[in-house]
Amino acid sequence: MVMKSELLNSVSLYGETSTSFLTLYDGFSYFKTNEGTLAYVSTTTAWVGAGDPLIVQGSPIEFLKQFQAAAKKMRKQAILLPASQGLALEARKEGFYAIQIGSEPWLSFESIPPKVHQQARKLLAKSAVVEAFDPLKISSQERSGLDLITQDWLDHRKTAPLSFLNKIEPWSFVTHKRYFRVIFHGAQVGYLAAVPIPAKKSWYLVDLIRAPDAPIGTTELLIIEATKQLKAQGAEQVTLGMSPFAPIEGDEKKLGLSAYWWFEKFYDRLNFLYGFKSLFQYKEKYNPVSWKPQFVIALDKKITVSMLWGIFRAIYPQGLLPVLASLVAKIPDKLSIRKFYSSLLSPRIVPRSPPQGLLEIIQNSKATLILIMANVLFFFTSTDSNFRLRPMMAEGFAFSGHHFFDQDLTFHGAVDLTMASFLHWNTFHLFFNVMTFLFLVTFLEFVAGSAIVAITYFTGVILANPFTLVILYPVIRYVFPHSFQSFFEERDVGSSLGIYSCIGMLACFTKYEMKIMSAFSVGVVGYAAITGSFLSLNHITAILIGYMMGKKYVATI
Amino acid sequence: MLAILLEDDQHSREVMISLLNSIGYESVLCASSIEEATYFFKQNSSQIRLIISAHTSNMGPDLPLSRLIIQNRALDLIPLLLVTNDSMPKKLPVFYNRLSRVDDLLSRPFGLNRLKASIEFAHHRRAELRSTLFYLGSNHGNELAEAVYAGSKQFHWKKVINTLSLQELVSQMKTVGFSFGGVIIDEDMVTDALVDWAKAFKKAHLGALTPICVLGRDPNKIKNMRTVADLFCEQNEYLNEMLSLISNRLFYQWEMRDQIKEIRELIKQQKFSSAKKMLSKVSGLDPERWEILELEGSLAMEEGRIEDAIERFESAMVTQPCSAFSHLSLLTLTGNDRVILERALSFCPHHPEILRIASNMNLEVPAAWS
Incomplete structure (x- = not known):
């Protein structure tokens, strides 16, 4: 049994890593010999050591061998993380397996760049206050307020409860920590707790908690103030803690371990699970004086699945199900349609405000909903009992080259073209068009308004087919003469010309004009090639009509 | 120049800041509430040059923001734009309420052109009140x-x-x-x-x-x-x-501010057709403005239209006889005509280039001027 006071003494004398102090929290077992002490968590398959051991005398590697032997007696494997680079390199020499899993940034007050200071100053300019505080001296109301912020922060993150060295216990060992908070318009909006690294005269800014609606600059202000005040109290540097899967540099990268390829993919691609990249970039903006690699050391020739499972259970003691549940809970946020649409929008146009709530969504998509209802209504009145377009309706109103050249190009022509757009061949045809209405035309209406949708839709509906006919007439007559007759007799119904025209207009409001235009055009060409239908190229005409209208409109605004 | 912006939506806010930066409002303070806006007005009233509100709380008939601005006399000259989703802004009652203090309604979607036009209109409205x-x-x-x-x-x-x-x-x-x-x-x-x-x-x-x-x-x-x-x-x-x-x-103070500078730059870079195009737009607004006449004179000079150039510079000097540039240009165009030189000396007696020309022409320069 190791007394906490004894441990505290060991940490003070020998704790050289940022996580040393955190091993004083509850939940750890301690492996102690004359050479040193190592905090660890015992899981079903492994003893997971928490960081570097506190070595009193002798070789750390010899100590780790004793730890490994003790774990083996209990039929457990032994692993430790996060370990310092020095220990990892020594471990490798002994044949143990060590791999870098992240990096830890170390800051000094002087190294923080002006841009970050500016962010903090902007918040101060808005009358925010940042101050050190003692949790034992603040009122119970203020303390409850901070607890509430912590709970909101945890709820907002939607993660399963963390353990091991990731516990949030801001009020443990209060007298040894330093605290800072930001007060904005009379309310506490964020706080920071720093733990000492006594042997290094440094501090680890371990808990950086802000209210979900805290103003921009809150965390920057906390970090700058903490770094400044801790420096005034004699600290040499502070650390923000490890950034998992941070980019690997230097000699370690040259080893070319296959695991590092995977880590790079996790860093780039798995940010929907955990913000590996954003966390690294956030810490990087403070312009750290150094990034110290952090390792996992498997006390064996290789790292095994049991060891990895041990690490998982050490961090997530409640098991796999809560973790999966938390991932599922994040899906609505990650799949936020609003965020997705905002990410597509052009940075040069201020769109209409996104609708809040169902009523506003309906109000802001009037034109689309009316068009959908009109299409559905016409569908039910123009189809037979099998929901197929009645031949009489197709004969009378479907567009064809044959029919078009019999018309005079007046109002009646326009009416017929419009009528054709409200007819659909079958249920699938209607369904497909309604879906594109809902996802694409609605988006245009949210961004640009009902009038734009209506004008663009009907322009596409009226002009796309005649223009296509005029453009393709000489091409088909002279290049594909055998298709000439069928081209003229081909019939077209459906709202897709209006929809494609809206897509062309929509492209002008996004960052991806050419990609959208190309994607839909290639799709049309592909469809035309598969079906052998020249007239279906009218969709390209429609999208171009919408695009040109869009370019003109956007240039005026 | 400093602008105050009240806008809830993050994307719209970022775009507006970017657009404002591009037209000379290097600093944009974003207020998330009327209270914050009040604080900004107090702290920065002498530096604010524009206020834009898209904040939904300002859309009601009370328009708390505009009342706040009316109470702060230091903001009397500052244009206030209200951003709306309504494509028919004139229907809004605020447009008919002359006490509302709103100078223009800017309906979404909008980009740089509409924003600039709205700011120009707002400046005109402020100017109109200065009677x-x-x-x-x-x-x-x-x-x-x-x-x-x-x-x-x-x-x-x-x-x-x-x-x-x-x-x-x-x-x-x-x-x-x-x-x-x-x-x-x-x-x-x-x-x-x-x-x-x-x-x-x-x-x-x-x-x-x-x-x-x-x-x-x-x-x-x-x-x-x-x-x-x-x-x-x-x-x-x-x-x-x-x-x-x-x-x-x-x-037209606001429109001319950057346009004239830009046209001068284009002429300096010898991009005469772009300069001409831009000049034709602004000269329609204030054709007798001496800066415009000088620029027209410069362009005419570059294009070899001597008579036109002389006429423009002479016209410029009708309202700005102290412009050394006009005097020097006329001297160049007329081959240092003595009468023009004497006039230049009288209005720009200390200009080194004019003094040098006078000296070269052996024109007697009063001792006080040398």
Whole structure:
């Protein structure tokens, strides 16, 4: 049994890593010999050591061998993380397996760049206050307020409860920590707790908690103030803690371990699970004086699945199900349609405000909903009992080259073209068009308004087919003469010309004009090639009509 | 320049900041509430040049933001734009409520062009309210008053306040507040104290937006005002034309600010067709503005249209006889014509280039000028 006071003494004398102090929290077992002490968590398959051991005398590697032997007696494997680079390199020499899993940034007050200071100053300019505080001296109301912020922060993150060295216990060992908070318009909006690294005269800014609606600059202000005040109290540097899967540099990268390829993919691609990249970039903006690699050391020739499972259970003691549940809970946020649409929008146009709530969504998509209802209504009145377009309706109103050249190009022509757009061949045809209405035309209406949708839709509906006919007439007559007759007799119904025209207009409001235009055009060409239908190229005409209208409109605004 | 922005949506906010940055509002403070806006107004009132609100709480009939701005006199000159989703903004009651203080409604979606047009319109609306003229002098007070009260449609002036001394002028300005839009000064009233006051006045935001016209073209009397007066007029010229010139300077201050600079830059880079295109747009707004005439003269000179160039520079000097650039250009175009040189010497007696030309032509330069 190791007394906490004894441990505290060991940490003070020998704790050289940022996580040393955190091993004083509850939940750890301690492996102690004359050479040193190592905090660890015992899981079903492994003893997971928490960081570097506190070595009193002798070789750390010899100590780790004793730890490994003790774990083996209990039929457990032994692993430790996060370990310092020095220990990892020594471990490798002994044949143990060590791999870098992240990096830890170390800051000094002087190294923080002006841009970050500016962010903090902007918040101060808005009358925010940042101050050190003692949790034992603040009122119970203020303390409850901070607890509430912590709970909101945890709820907002939607993660399963963390353990091991990731516990949030801001009020443990209060007298040894330093605290800072930001007060904005009379309310506490964020706080920071720093733990000492006594042997290094440094501090680890371990808990950086802000209210979900805290103003921009809150965390920057906390970090700058903490770094400044801790420096005034004699600290040499502070650390923000490890950034998992941070980019690997230097000699370690040259080893070319296959695991590092995977880590790079996790860093780039798995940010929907955990913000590996954003966390690294956030810490990087403070312009750290150094990034110290952090390792996992498997006390064996290789790292095994049991060891990895041990690490998982050490961090997530409640098991796999809560973790999966938390991932599922994040899906609505990650799949936020609003965020997705905002990410597509052009940075040069201020769109209409996104609708809040169902009523506003309906109000802001009037034109689309009316068009959908009109299409559905016409569908039910123009189809037979099998929901197929009645031949009489197709004969009378479907567009064809044959029919078009019999018309005079007046109002009646326009009416017929419009009528054709409200007819659909079958249920699938209607369904497909309604879906594109809902996802694409609605988006245009949210961004640009009902009038734009209506004008663009009907322009596409009226002009796309005649223009296509005029453009393709000489091409088909002279290049594909055998298709000439069928081209003229081909019939077209459906709202897709209006929809494609809206897509062309929509492209002008996004960052991806050419990609959208190309994607839909290639799709049309592909469809035309598969079906052998020249007239279906009218969709390209429609999208171009919408695009040109869009370019003109956007240039005026 | 500093702009205050109230906008809830993050994407819209970022785009607006970017657009504002691109048209010269280097600093944009974002307020998330009326309370925050109040704080910004208190702390930065002398630096704010534009307020844009897309905040939903300002859309109601009470318009708390506009009431807040009305209460802060330091913001009297600052245009206020209200951003709406409504494509028919004139239907909004605010447009008919002249006390609302909103200068223009900007309906989404919009980009740079509409934003600029809205800001220009807002500046015009602010300028329109500045319908009082100050006159410092004793010779033309009645004539000016008659011209203004005659209700001419050439300009927007509604009132003239006559003052007989600098102290009276300054004191009356404080009383009238931001509603004065121009100052006319008799050349006989130009003193060192007045010049010092005018220089300080022009450095302030109000002064930068307020045209100063000197009545008179006696080189000895007006020379100290050449860097602060916006234009100079003959005492016996048609007053209506003069009042119209001052009115245009007030109205188009914002548009001209960057355009003129840009056109000069284009000419310097020898991009004459772009310069010409841009110049044709701005000259339609204020064709008699001496800066515009000078630019037209420069372009004509570059294109070899000597007669046109001479005519333009001469026209520029009608309202700005102290511009060394016009004098030097005319000297170049006329091959250092003696009469033109003497005129240049009288209005720009210390300009080194003009002195050099005079010396080369063996023209006697008064010792005081050398």
